[in-house]
Every structure is written in C-alpha cells, then in structure tokens.
Amino acid sequence: MTLSEKILARASGRDQVRPGEIVTCKVDLAMMHDSGGPRRVAPYLERLGAKIWDPSKVVIASDHFVPPPDVDSAEILALTRRFAREHEIESFYDMQGICHVVLQEHAHVLPGMFAVGGDSHSPSGGAVGAFMVGIGATEMAGVLVTGEIWVRVPESWLIEWHGQLGEGLAAKDIMLFLCAKLGMSNDYKVMQYAGSAVTALSMMERLVLCNMSAELGAKTGIIAPDAWTLAALREGGHEVGDDALRWQSDAGARYERHLEFDAGALAPQVAAPHSPANSAPVAEHGGVRIDQAYIGACTGAKLSDLHMAASVLKGRKVAKGVRLLIAPASTLTTREAAADGTLATLVEAGAIMLPSGCGACAGYGAGVLADGDVCIASTARNFKGRMGSPGALVYLASPYTVAASAVRGTIGDPRDLLAMKAAA
Amino acid sequence: MSGAAPAPRGRAWVFGDRVDTDQLAPGYAMRKPLEELAKHCLEAVRPEFARDVARGDIVVGGEGFGIGSSREQAAQALRFLGVSVVLAKSAARIFYRNAFNIGLPVMIVPEAGQIADGAQLEVDLAAGLVRDTTSGREYRGEPVPAFLLEIVADGGLIPNLHKRLHGKPAA
C-alpha cells in the first residue's frame, strides 16, 4: 500500500484499502477557521441537539476576518470565541496567524494522522506525513457530531523532484510548474511528493507543496516523514517517537502515475491571470508593469518566505509607483522576523506591513485591488475577482520573484538581483 | 428515505471548463446573506444568470466544475436560485461533496460538452441518464450512489444526520 492507503486503512479499521473503495474513517483531528467554522456549524449543532464528539481533537483558528475591518467581521470573531468557550475547545488560536501555518507551528498534525479541515488548503497537513483533506461546513458539522466521515480512497501519484533547486527558486515554483503541466482537474488523486529536492525543503516549504495540491484539483498531497519532520514536531512542542517514521509507502506500493522532474532545470515560474495553470517561466511575463506586490498567505508569507523576500530586498528600494504589502503568516513569524532583523530589511526597502491573517488573499482583508490594478502575489490562487475587483489582474510567483518585481516595477527574474548581491 | 428520489428537469445553462467557486460565490459578496450573495452567482461569466434562471433549471459545466475554495455558498447559491442538478464532465471534490451535503445533486457526464445551451433536459440520477428532449439525444453519466441520493432526498446531510440521530429528519 501507499502511505495514504495505509493511513486510510488504519483510520477505517481495516487491514487494507484499495483506490476507488468508499470507507468510513475515524477523524484524528478537525480544524476550523472563523469564516467556514463556528458561524456555519453552530446552527447545525443546535438543530441536531448534538455535542462535539471530542473537543480535544478540534482546533480553531481565527484568521480570515482579522483584525476585523467592520462590525460584521467583529461579530463573526466574537461568535467564534463564544463557540470555542462553550464547546471547551482548548486549541483556539485567536488572531495568531493563518490556520494551516498555526497548525504546523504548534505540531497539531502528526505523521499517520487522518485529519480534516474546513478549508480547501487543508492538504497542507500532508507536509508532516498526515492525510488531511478539506471539507465544507455541513460536512464539518457531521464530523463534529459523529467523529467520522466517508472517504473515497484516492489513487496515489508519485511526483519526484531529483537534484536540487537553484538559487532564487522555491517550492512555489515547483507547484506553479506542476499546475501548468498537470492542469487543475486531477480530482480524487493524492499527490505524494518525494526526491532529493523535496527532502531538502524545510517543513514550511514542504507545506507549500501539499497546500497547493488543492490547485492541482487533487484530494490532497502528502510527504513521507523523515528526520527533519520529527525535529520540526519536537520544536513545536510535541513528543513524537522515532516510530512515527514507520509511516512510509511499502516498497512495492502501486502508484497510478509516477512523474519525475529535474529540479535543477526549473526556472522561476509566474502564473498569469486568472489561473495558476497559466504558469510559465518568468521570462515570458517579463516587463509587465505592476501596481502592487503582495507577500502574504499560507503559501507565501511564512518565515522562510520573508527570508526569500529579504534576500532580494536587502539594500534596495521598492520601485516608485509600486506598493509592496507584506502580511506575515503568523504572529510567531512576525516575532521571529523581528528578532533576526528580517522585518527591518523589509521595512527599510519600503514594504508596508499588514497584520497576520488571510488578508487580501481571499479578498476579505486589507490590500484588495481596484479595477485595472495589476498585482503580483505570493498567494496560492489568482481566480478572477478573488483578491478584490474582478477587473484586477493578479499574477502569482514565489516570494523571491514578487520581491524582485517590486524592486523593478515590472515582473522580472530574481536571480540576477541575487547574483549581483553575491558579486558585490 | 423521507422524500421521493429527485428527478430533475429543466432548461440547460451551459458553462465552460473550470467554473470556480469565486465565480459561483464571489469573495466580495461573501459576507452578505445567501439571498444577496446568490444575486452575484456566476455574474463574472454570465451576468443575466441569477436573474433569469428558473426553478428546476440545470447547470451544465465542463471539467473541474466548482474548483477553488471550500466555500459551501458556491453550491448553496445554485440551490437557492432553484438549480435542480449540476451536470459536469468532472467536478472538484469539495464542491461535489458540499453540493450533496446541502441537497444539490451533481452528476458526472463525460459528454456534457455536447449539450446545447437552452436545451430541455430530464435527468435520471440513479440510472445516470440525461435525456435531451430538445434534440432527442441521450447522454450516459455516472449513476449517483444510493446513499448520496438518500442524502439529497432527505434535503441534505443535516436532515439526514437528524434522521440517524433521532429516527426522523428535522422538520
């Protein structure tokens, strides 16, 4: 069996499962946020007269309407707090950062877990070797009441990246490349990422691969745990034994597809409006004039992302007429970036700092776009109208490329800027 | 089963590939109540849709229908407007699940691309059959599993859960 099949077999109490089978799984962890969580599930629980099956297995993070820009949003946050208190949810992160990042920072998701999240980017949990899927609010209500959910066992694809990513490249480039290569309709697949370029990635970079499996249309993404995984979990305060490394695919596991790529040959990628599948090497979009550069979101504003941006921005200034907005992914990210000098570099270059949360990524918070605005963003998706006006044009790229474009005033390659620095 | 098995029939509204959740339930309208949000459903691609769609009408999509976020309002807006079923070549997983959970059936029809906009359709979900009474043609889709039809007949997952917990669907 593949890693995913092993997890689903364990969660459904079977010795074995096969792709295509529908099984009922016990849920190890359920995550909700302020937008799709309590305000949507509370009325259902009330109607059903039911309690949460196991509050210790529920995590709530307020990250969408934070900090509240208006009274409606403030009421949603107040409702979320009430819900967490009434249902005795101890793992409640109120404005501490974006749910997927917070979940990882606090080591809630562990290798071999079967987890669900009320957000389409819940596959992020796969970074540690868990099987985590996104579900809607009604289905979440079902999970909260029963602790179970039906799952169609997906076919596994093995996606290997050999070699090493070059300077100025990131996990985001891998995923934008894959969106163009594989398209966005790979429904009911699980993407398992492996290879030397993947295992060389930090846990937060691995999160990007699993997170953006959602853009591939996949059910989820997963990466088998290794020594780095355990180290990150222990750093997050979780006592995890070495036996967690048993969560691996069997030697003879069958994959529906096996794809191999050379990481060394990858160029920085940019996705043109209005789809991540419109990705191409940055040179093809070079010279497009931008109004806004946005470094934010679960995929694009973790500490590692801010480090990428800072490496380009150090000693440089944002181009005239361009606004560079940066919303760190969590309060911990902000603290760490303040401590190691990264924040100072960003601000010095002219960046405008925004609060931690989803912000403009989903068009909810500060930084949304006007009709005709051109933006390059480190977010995960650029569907029409997502980041504000349907008349805005949003390009996607890695934090390196977003920062380089902010400096140039036009979309451009970060590598020569980084090389200039190395030469200086 | 509490309700009769649904047998959708109505006019086809044909859309292209990858109708996403931001088109179905735009982010800028997400804080509005459903009846307001629904007015913006699909307006980015077809401004007259929300105004002109009639109860029972059928939305026909291409590949990856409902791709995007997990927002359930994408399916709720369609149901609120009276759409009786979504037919698509393929559907995004979360949208597919959400739709059934709120009582809107989705049927996978590989030949959905051949259906003309405005055609009158009759759909047999259990048999996986679409009859186009305008052209006289028939299309074969994937039959919808019985337990999902039961959820649709009950009016969605919550009434279905109510039945399981309390022996009868919620009023």
Ligand code: SF4
């Ligand atoms: S940052 Fe964007 S992609 Fe990530 S959870 Fe928030 S809205 Fe979703």
